[in-house]
Amino acid sequence: MFVCGNQACGARWELDEVQIRNEGQGPVFRCPQCGARNHVEARTARDGSTVYRQVTAKAAEKAPEKAAPKAAPKAAPKAAPKARSKPAPR
Numbered sequence: 001m002f003v004c005g006n007q008a009c010g011a012r013w014e015l016d017e018v019q020i021r022n023e024g025q026g027p028v029f030r031c032p033q034c035g036a037r038n039h040v041e042a043r044t045a046r047d048g049s050t051v052y053r054q055v056t057a058k059a060a061e062k063a064p065e066k067a068a069p070k071a072a073p074k075a076a077p078k079a080a081p082k083a084r085s086k087p088a089p090r
């Protein structure tokens with residue numbers, strides 16, 4: 001059972017209802033209803049048959065995007081420390 005990853009669609013499909021093809025980034029099937037690409041993973045079962053398991057698009061990406069912490073400048077030195085000048089006594 002596959003579920004279309006397009007949240008607006010969300011259609012469910014049996015294996016024989018979809019065509020799994022490798023479009024260069026691993027096996028995917030296109031949702032027959034909305035055409036969204038859904039990544040699957042091919043596994044060879046013990047009996048030699050190929051089984052497909054749906055994977056989320058994020059998991060299928062080769063280079064998972066890390067939440068890169070931005071190197072924030074440490075306490076930037078203040079340009080000109082303001083010298084508080086006290087009112088000069090007269």
Ligand SMILES: [Zn+2]
Nearest residue numbers: 004009031034
């Ligand atoms: Zn769909």
